[in-house]
Amino acid sequence: xxxxxxxxxxxxxxxxxxxxxxxxxxxxxxxxxxxxxxxxxxxxxxxxxxxxxxxxxxxxxxxxxxxxxxxxxxxxxxxxxxxxxxxxxxxxxxxxxxxxxxxxxxxxxxxxxxxxxxxxxxxxxxxxxxxxxxxxxxxxxxxxxxxxxxxxxxxxxxxxxxxxxxxxxxxxxxxxxxxxxxxxxxxxxxxxxxxxxxxxxxxxxxxxxxxxxxxxxxxxxxxxxxxxxxxxxxxxxxxxxxxxxxxxxxxxxxxxxxxxxxxxxxxxxxxxxxxxxxxxxxxxxxxxxxxxxxxxxxxxxxxxxxxxxxxx
Amino acid sequence: xxxxxxxxxxxxxxxxxxxxxxxxxxxxxxxxxxxxxxxxxxxxxxxxxxxxxxxxxxxxxxxxxxxxxxxxxxxxxxxxxxxxxxxxxxxxxxxxxxxxxxxxxxxxxxxxxxxxxxxxxxxxxxxxxxxxxxxxxxxxxxxxxxxxxxxxxxxxxxxxxxxxxxxxxxxxxxxxxxxxxxxxxxxxxxxxxxxxxxxxxxxxxxxxxxxxxxxxxxxxxxxxxxxxxxxxxxxxxxxxxxxxxxxxxxxxxxxxxxxxxxxxxxxxxxxxxxxxxxxxxxxxxxxxxxxxxxxxxxxx
Amino acid sequence: xxxxxxxxxxxxxxxxxxxxxxxxxxxxxxxxxxxxxxxxxxxxxxxxxxxxxxxxxxxxxxxxxxxxxxxxxxxxxxxxxxxxxxxxxxxxxxxxxxxxxxxxxxxxxxxxxxxxxxxxxxxxxxxxxxxxxxxxxxxxxxxxxxxxxxxxxxxxxxxxxxxxxxxxxxxxxxxxxxxxxxxxxxxxxxxxxxxxxxxxxxxxxxxxxxxxxxxxxxxxxxxxxxxxxxxxxxxxxxxxxxxxxxxxxxxxxxxxxxxxxxxxxxxxxxxxxxxxxxxxxxxxxxxxxxxxxxxxxxxxxxxxxxxxxxxxxxxxxxxxxxxxxxxxxxx
Numbered sequence: 029x030x031x032x033x034x035x036x037x038x039x040x041x042x043x044x045x046x047x048x049x050x051x052x053x054x055x056x057x058x059x060x061x062x063x064x065x066x067x068x069x070x071x072x073x074x075x076x077x078x079x080x081x082x083x084x085x086x087x088x089x090x091x092x093x094x095x096x097x098x099x100x101x102x103x104x105x106x107x108x109x110x111x112x113x114x115x116x117x118x119x120x121x122x123x124x125x126x127x128x129x130x131x132x133x134x135x136x137x138x139x140x141x142x143x144x145x146x147x148x149x150x151x152x153x154x155x156x157x158x159x160x161x162x163x164x165x166x167x168x169x170x171x172x173x174x175x176x177x178x179x180x181x182x183x184x185x186x187x188x189x190x191x192x193x194x195x196x197x198x199x200x201x202x203x204x205x206x207x208x209x210x211x212x213x214x215x216x217x218x219x220x221x222x223x224x225x226x227x228x229x230x231x232x233x234x235x236x237x238x239x240x241x242x243x244x245x246x247x248x249x250x251x252x253x254x255x256x257x258x259x260x261x262x263x264x265x266x267x268x269x270x271x272x273x274x275x276x277x278x279x280x281x282x283x284x285x286x287x288x289x290x291x292x293x294x295x296x297x298x299x300x301x302x303x304x305x306x307x308x309x310x311x312x313x314x315x316x317x318x319x320x321x322x323x324x325x326x327x328x329x330x331x332x333x334x335x336x337x338x339x340x
Numbered sequence: 341x342x343x344x345x346x347x348x349x350x351x352x353x354x355x356x357x358x359x360x361x362x363x364x365x366x367x368x369x370x371x372x373x374x375x376x377x378x379x380x381x382x383x384x385x386x387x388x389x390x391x392x393x394x395x396x397x398x399x400x401x402x403x404x405x406x407x408x409x410x411x412x413x414x415x416x417x418x419x420x421x422x423x424x425x426x427x428x429x430x431x432x433x434x435x436x437x438x439x440x441x442x443x444x445x446x447x448x449x450x451x452x453x454x455x456x457x458x459x460x461x462x463x464x465x466x467x468x469x470x471x472x473x474x475x476x477x478x479x480x481x482x483x484x485x486x487x488x489x490x491x492x493x494x495x496x497x498x499x500x501x502x503x504x505x506x507x508x509x510x511x512x513x514x515x516x517x518x519x520x521x522x523x524x525x526x527x528x529x530x531x532x533x534x535x536x537x538x539x540x541x542x543x544x545x546x547x548x549x550x551x552x553x554x555x556x557x558x559x560x561x562x563x564x565x566x567x568x569x570x571x572x573x574x575x576x577x578x579x580x581x582x583x584x585x586x587x588x589x590x591x592x593x594x595x596x597x598x599x600x601x602x603x604x605x606x607x608x609x610x611x612x613x614x615x616x617x618x619x620x621x622x623x624x625x626x627x628x629x630x631x632x633x634x635x636x637x638x639x640x
Numbered sequence: 641x642x643x644x645x646x647x648x649x650x651x652x653x654x655x656x657x658x659x660x661x662x663x664x665x666x667x668x669x670x671x672x673x674x675x676x677x678x679x680x681x682x683x684x685x686x687x688x689x690x691x692x693x694x695x696x697x698x699x700x701x702x703x704x705x706x707x708x709x710x711x712x713x714x715x716x717x718x719x720x721x722x723x724x725x726x727x728x729x730x731x732x733x734x735x736x737x738x739x740x741x742x743x744x745x746x747x748x749x750x751x752x753x754x755x756x757x758x759x760x761x762x763x764x765x766x767x768x769x770x771x772x773x774x775x776x777x778x779x780x781x782x783x784x785x786x787x788x789x790x791x792x793x794x795x796x797x798x799x800x801x802x803x804x805x806x807x808x809x810x811x812x813x814x815x816x817x818x819x820x821x822x823x824x825x826x827x828x829x830x831x832x833x834x835x836x837x838x839x840x841x842x843x844x845x846x847x848x849x850x851x852x853x854x855x856x857x858x859x860x861x862x863x864x865x866x867x868x869x870x871x872x873x874x875x876x877x878x879x880x881x882x883x884x885x886x887x888x889x890x891x892x893x894x895x896x897x898x899x900x901x902x903x904x905x906x907x908x909x910x911x912x913x914x915x916x917x918x919x920x921x922x923x924x925x926x927x928x929x930x931x932x933x934x935x936x937x938x939x940x941x942x943x944x945x946x947x948x949x950x951x952x953x954x955x956x957x958x959x960x961x962x963x964x965x966x967x968x969x970x971x
Contacts, residue, residue: 207677208677209888209910209913212893216906219906234822235894236822240894241900242902274823278825278826280825280852281855282878282890282895288826296821
């Protein structure tokens with residue numbers, strides 16, 4: 029069976045002044061039906077661009093994107109339209125992602141009208157059904173976004189993503205702008221929706237703790253590339269790439285008796301430098317001359333476990 | 341982080357729905373009523389609009405008719421409270437009818453300027469790339485030509501009728517709007533809600549008209565009131581230079597006519613001059629008030 | 641005598657009480673974490689200590705004693721001598737808290753020369769030492785860099801250098817790492833902790849992240865809707881948080897130590913949101929509280945001391961705590 033989403037050797041480039049920023053630089057992965065794939069990395073690593081490229085919101089430079097086996101990489105707007113219903117997005121900023129000038133009803137109804145659900149009663153039924161699914165009262169529909177709290181807005185954002193009954197939702201940092209107590213509500217809601225509707229998620233986050241909790245499989249991204257991919261359990265038990273290990277080590281434990289060690293890596297991700305060899309070598313505690321000269325490729329380490337490190 | 345960010349999130353109670361939209365409207369209205377600048381400007385403007393609407397009732401007959409002795413001073417004859425000009429025409433009646441011409445030209449030319457400016461600005465800002473480059477050059481071309489000269493040239497080529505004057509001023513004033521709208525579109529097209537609209541498969545036209553434009557409007561509305569004021573000034577300038585519709589009374593035309601009697605009957609130029617100043621002031625006040633009210637940071 | 645003692649502080653914005661009757665104290669050299677969600681009043685409390693509240697905010701009541709002297713009673717010019725020299729502030733956003741058109745060396749030297757009589761040259765030398773202190777490599781070369789040359793973590797180090805330039809007794813850090821990546825967060829917090837020991841500063845750490853609290857603070861004060869609802873030492877707190885809100889916060893967090901996964905473990909939600917109690921009497925948390933009693937909606941529960949520097953504002957918890965069921969260990 030073909031996977032729901034299949035991405036092959038995808039590249040996305042931005043022009044920054046006269047320089048070219050390779051935000052996504054040769055990424056391949058798949059998302060199965062009903063599967064949650066977590067994409068984790070630090071700010072500037074290209075994870076958000078990858079999500080938007082997959083949704084065809086940002087043009088790709090090379091590579092292919094297949095949805096249900098159909099190549100959608102170069103489809104025009106019109107040909108793309110039917111595929112759009114199949115994959116949707118939930119945004120990080122619950123304030124900026126809802127048009128302040130439209131009521132919630134208009135927000136949801138327009139999406140249906142654009143996709144030619146012409147029967148007004150049917151549209152109304154689906155709008156009501158969707159708003160109930162995300163746990164908001166029906167009277168929310170005639171209000172404007174600014175009348176809601178951050179968590180409620182994020183529910184509205186999820187409703188908008190659900191209204192076309194997609195198979196895949198790209199969640200771009202859906203909880204990082206929310207308070208902890210609200211994060212739990214939204215994560216639980218996403219889990220419930222996945223169970224009820226058989227959704228697949230591409231879950232993008234900088235927080236390895238949240239990703240490991242929420243994903244079935246995790247991709248770790250660094251400087252435009254996937255450096256490790258594994259099931260959540262394998263990654264937790266046996267992280268192999270030094271960067272993944274560093275991310276785990278940097279997570280502050282809520283147990284004060286659990287003493288933290290020295291931060292394993294120093295410095296920060298710098299996206300403007302062109303590097304030879306491994307992209308991580310300048311920050312890697314175990315880097316050798318080989319790492320400085322030769323770029324490692326993702327190689328299999330066991331069942332479904334890949335890492336791009338010479339010494340993994 | 342600023343401390344302001346710690347203001348409580350406005351969380352709606354889950355009851356009370358019907359009153360919500362109404363209370364929103366009421367809050368909006370209160371913001372308008374609480375703004376003294378806006379109230380002052382709108383008040384004066386309202387008087388002008390009423391005068392323009394009811395000019396025919398207030399002064400039946402043609403204001404260009406010779407109705408009395410020429411060059412009566414204001415207060416000299418109760419029938420002509422603001423006096424008469426050198427041809428014996430009622431100054432007050434001309435001023436009132438002139439309101440019509442000035443407001444019409446102002447509104448019509450602003451509408452033309454807004455339509456062109458918004459179309460060009462939204463296309464340039466939304467599409468970017470070569471569309472933007474071409475349109476930006478066009479905007480610059482118009483903007484580097486002095487407005488008044490451009491208007492004179494257009495009116496000189498065509499005949500100076502009211503619609504032509506409005507069109508000429510509109511054609512000369514759109515670049516300001518275009519730049520404004522372009523800047524708004526450039527920042528809004530990157531916003532998450534536009535991304536969301538694209539991911540839902542909305543057509544470009546729908547995104548421009550329904551998603552971006554309503555959010556780009558507030559500064560344009562502010563600009564519009566100033567555009568009307570500028571158009572009134574430009575029209576007055578044209579009339580003064582005798583590039584006017586001879587069948588229509590206008591404030592600038594009155595000044596032009598009164599010029600010869602500047603030493604003997606200065607009120608003939610001073611009165612329409614003051615009227616123009618008052619109208620322009622009121623429109624600028626309205627613009628400033630709107631700017632405060634529509635500013636997203638203070639929006640209710 | 642504690643270094644800082646905040647006593648019954650209430651701060652109001654028009655139509656909204658941001659901080660209500662907050663009292664806490666901070667000993668010299670200690671790190672106290674002020675924890676809560678957005679809008680709980682933790683930042684307003686911090687800015688009150690700095691006397692840097694926005695113009696529409698008003699201190700309604702209370703005292704803020706720094707070594708016994710009430711900061712709220714100082715004139716503005718006296719307060720300027722306190723800021724930067726005795727108490728300094730690090731903000732969340734290192735991108736906007738530095739002036740983009742001045743080199744970082746100049747900005748650090750300016751702080752030093754504001755409070756100490758030093759020549760330009762000596763101030764510059766001190767600035768280099770400070771950059772060195774905050775572990776910026778090649779300090780003598782980086783000193784002429786402009787903020788845009790630096791990464792987020794480096795800028796936050798510069799902010800720290802400016803904050804500690806005059807060896808303040810108290811450093812207020814308002815979400816100092818929220819804008820940074822996790823790997824950078826650990827480096828910056830380690831640096832802060834190291835500096836506190838070396839310079840003998842107390843740190844008031846404002847954060848929403850309980851992981852940060854557990855790893856880098858000595859004591860915790862949890863705020864909810866403007867009030868402090870629980871105070872405790874770190875170890876007793878994380879061993880057994882007492883206030884239902886504290887318990888909810890810990891439960892809602894993905895525990896990075898436990899092997900939790902969505903397929904087997906459901907996160908504990910705190911239902912509703914902070915606004916749920918708007919306009920109601922009694923405990924602000926009552927509408928979201930799993931153990932709320934009718935009495936909770938009548939009167940605001942006072943913060944009751946349970947000994948051992950521990951206090952909680954929840955009558956339900958206090959009564960069960962004094963019973964043998966929960967008692968013992970925390971007393």
